[in-house]
Amino acid sequence: MPICDDDPFATDVLLDPHAFYSKVREMGDVIWLSRYRAYMIGRYAPVRNALEDWQRFSSSAGVGIEDFETTGHDRSLTLEEDPPFHDASRAVFSHVLSPRSLQKLRDSWFDTADGLVQSALHIGTVDAVAALAQPLPVAVIPQALGVGGSGQECLIPYADYMFNSFGPENDLRRASSVGQEDRAAWVTAQLELNKLAESGIGGDIWAASQRGLVDPDDAHLMVRALLAAGMDTTVHGLGSLLYALASHPRQWEALRRDPALASVAFDEAIRWESPVHRFFRKTREPVRIGDVTIPANVKVLLLFASANRDARRWSEPSEPEAFDLARNPAGHVAFGMGIHQCVGQHVARLEASALLHAMVTRVRSIEMAGDVTRNLNNSVGGWASIPIQITGC
Amino acid sequence: MTDRRSTAGGQRRLLEVTDKSTIATNVVSLTFRDVDGGRLPEWTPGSHIDLHLPNGATRQYSLCGNRWKPGEYRIAVLKEGHGRGGSDFIHQHVNVGDRLAIGGPRNNFAILPAQHYIFIAGGIGITPIIPMIDHVRRLGARWELLYGGRTRESMAFLNTLQGDNITIFAKNEHGRMCLRRELEKRSQDSTRVYCCGPAEMVSDAAAAVRSVGRARFHSEHFSAKSPPNRLNDREFDIHLARSGKTLLVTAGSSILDVARGAGVVVLSSCETGTCGTCETGVLAGVPDHRDSIHDDPDAVSDIMYICVSRSQSPHLTLDL
Ligand code: HEM
Ligand code: FES
Numbered sequence: 001m002p003i004c005d006d007d008p009f010a011t012d013v014l015l016d017p018h019a020f021y022s023k024v025r026e027m028g029d030v031i032w033l034s035r036y037r038a039y040m041i042g043r044y045a046p047v048r049n050a051l052e053d054w055q056r057f058s059s060s061a062g063v064g065i066e067d068f069e070t071t072g073h074d075r076s077l078t079l080e081e082d083p084p085f086h087d088a089s090r091a092v093f094s095h096v097l098s099p100r101s102l103q104k105l106r107d108s109w110f111d112t113a114d115g116l117v118q119s120a121l122h123i124g125t126v127d128a129v130a131a132l133a134q135p136l137p138v139a140v141i142p143q144a145l146g147v148g149g150s151g152q153e154c155l156i157p158y159a160d161y162m163f164n165s166f167g168p169e170n171d172l173r174r175a176s177s178v179g180q181e182d183r184a185a186w187v188t189a190q191l192e193l194n195k196l197a198e199s200g201i202g203g204d205i206w207a208a209s210q211r212g213l214v215d216p217d218d219a220h221l222m223v224r225a226l227l228a229a230g231m232d233t234t235v236h237g238l239g240s241l242l243y244a245l246a247s248h249p250r251q252w253e254a255l256r257r258d259p260a261l262a263s264v265a266f267d268e269a270i271r272w273e274s275p276v277h278r279f280f281r282k283t284r285e286p287v288r289i290g291d292v293t294i295p296a297n298v299k300v301l302l303l304f305a306s307a308n309r310d311a312r313r314w315s316e317p318s319e320p321e322a323f324d325l326a327r328n329p330a331g332h333v334a335f336g337m338g339i340h341q342c343v344g345q346h347v348a349r350l351e352a353s354a355l356l357h358a359m360v361t362r363v364r365s366i367e368m369a370g371d372v373t374r375n376l377n378n379s380v381g382g383w384a385s386i387p388i389q390i391t392g393c
Numbered sequence: 394m395t396d397r398r399s400t401a402g403g404q405r406r407l408l409e410v411t412d413k414s415t416i417a418t419n420v421v422s423l424t425f426r427d428v429d430g431g432r433l434p435e436w437t438p439g440s441h442i443d444l445h446l447p448n449g450a451t452r453q454y455s456l457c458g459n460r461w462k463p464g465e466y467r468i469a470v471l472k473e474g475h476g477r478g479g480s481d482f483i484h485q486h487v488n489v490g491d492r493l494a495i496g497g498p499r500n501n502f503a504i505l506p507a508q509h510y511i512f513i514a515g516g517i518g519i520t521p522i523i524p525m526i527d528h529v530r531r532l533g534a535r536w537e538l539l540y541g542g543r544t545r546e547s548m549a550f551l552n553t554l555q556g557d558n559i560t561i562f563a564k565n566e567h568g569r570m571c572l573r574r575e576l577e578k579r580s581q582d583s584t585r586v587y588c589c590g591p592a593e594m595v596s597d598a599a600a601a602v603r604s605v606g607r608a609r610f611h612s613e614h615f616s617a618k619s620p621p622n623r624l625n626d627r628e629f630d631i632h633l634a635r636s637g638k639t640l641l642v643t644a645g646s647s648i649l650d651v652a653r654g655a656g657v658v659v660l661s662s663c664e665t666g667t668c669g670t671c672e673t674g675v676l677a678g679v680p681d682h683r684d685s686i687h688d689d690p691d692a693v694s695d696i697m698y699i700c701v702s703r704s705q706s707p708h709l710t711l712d713l
Contacts (some may be wrong), residue, residue: 042418050433053432053463055462055463056458083437083533084438084528085532085533088435088505088506091503093685094669098669099669099672100693101698212505212506212507212609213505213506214506215506258658260657260658261658263658263659263660264658264660267660267662283504298543303432328653328661329660330660330661330662330664331662331664337660339435341662341663341667341668345668345670346669346670347659349670353540
């Protein structure tokens, strides 16, 4: 079996993740990650198979590097549960976050995105993260959940730490923990259920718990989970989209000519640069993949962002490194796959379509205006800044 | 490694019978697997599948197998003895190695959280209860089973059901169970009662729960319309209102494939009718819903999931 002595959580890897992933994919289907005594998978087919095979690749020992069955720490609701524990909260999430339930948010999200694009156009040369990718989720997600008031910006570092904590106890994780207690206290204060607006998604979850569909204690944790899961992921997802469009002028032109391409643009962008890079599973029995057998009861690192660049799957109509709107991105694993597949995916797509609509309507050109800086995190990938120049129609 | 997309795409699902065995008087159990040996769509306790039989009948059967065996579905079928129809056909003519078309799974009898459960099963009504018991056992909830039948020999799964919390009523030994008395003894405020059996028993149980006054009662909701027989997929036309195209969807292709093939940009993800990404508005025509997203798809009749669903009418007009 191929052995990797590198640290996938080291700063140099996080700065240039795709170089590491392509090396991992060349090594084989399954790799021994010596430093963490875990296994690692980076090719598309075995990543996807593992994601679908919840019976053998379990989430309930935690989807981070830590094995909760050894440390005794609490797992999080839904994301870190297998059936039958997964079923009830997942069913409620699916219902309150379905495209149908989100329809009522559409107009106001389109207006918010339009306002942000207009302000950015006014300035001309902006950081796409600070001007667009970050303010949109900050403006719409907490409000949709029914979390009003001010101070929502702290949700970004709050979630940044949560995603770091799926990785090892490294400098990155330690640095992002500074101030986390205050941020967690802010979140707890907002989540006093009587503070949640009745009309929001948080209110819908609370109502579901009153109907007995989930435990009332869990309802509280579910809203909290959405605040963590729905912010940084979409900031980075929208960042991928803006970076893709600014760095691929021909694709931007194609989109302007045929706005119907907007429906695949976001999914192709997060295939190309996936916000969630990696999560772990734990094997419940020995699993044979090719000529390697992963033993039972070990952690396996699944590289989502690598699977989405595997040429064994993504060579049509162009190589996987290309952001290409002619590609059919169906089957990408940026949202995962199987029973844990992102239950917030329709939320993320609604944000993206609001942004794209405003861009296609108002923007004539979008170009890079400097070098991008990566945001370093143990589990999610994205940009701290994307300098762009945009001009109006 | 194969490209997984090739297995999806609106094909009706053909399952092969891998086991047929008699598990009680007039009750056979059938085990199925996918003809390609892959994973079958996910299901939860209380789910049923539609079985499309070669004699033209479509019947619904509760799944009674194990979710931890992802390549397998299991059902149990009571011979109803009218000489025709679904169950007799299965008893007489369906054999190991046969291939049958199925629809679903769907769940109109989902098990909801509770601290305490009372399951009431009459005869073959035990089938959905079997995976429910496994489910609540794993959750660590308290539960009891009241299981009635004509004779012990006629009652399926008896050998797997043992323990203080299980009460068996064989009519030839004990007479009928008095549901009211049994529920009075056992019901608590946090109890959910799940009941499956003959219609008369279900209404008695509902009345008994009401009169005892504690506990919440659940029985299976059967959809008003029975699903179309999908033994052979038919071709139909789609008219795409926004792009102005009219296209033919042949028996072997999906709406998604056909629309995409004609240059319409449509987003999909799972292509198995579970994620909701390919949701499409239906402007005219009657869809044949094959997704596992809505347990009662007729309740949301103006949308469909075009990666798997087809049409019952010869034409369908879509918002594409
Ligand atoms: C581009 C944006 C997003 C990306 C890339 C993303 C990615 C993912 C991935 C990869 C998973 C599966 C994890 C696993 O298999 O272990 C997941 C699950 C989840 N996501 Fe997202 N997500 C995004 C946005 C959102 C949003 C906006 C919300 C909520 C409003 C959300 C809520 C959730 C929840 C609750 C789960 C757990 C589902 C389950 O375990 O059944 N996500 N997400
Ligand atoms: S693509 Fe997932 S439901 Fe059709």
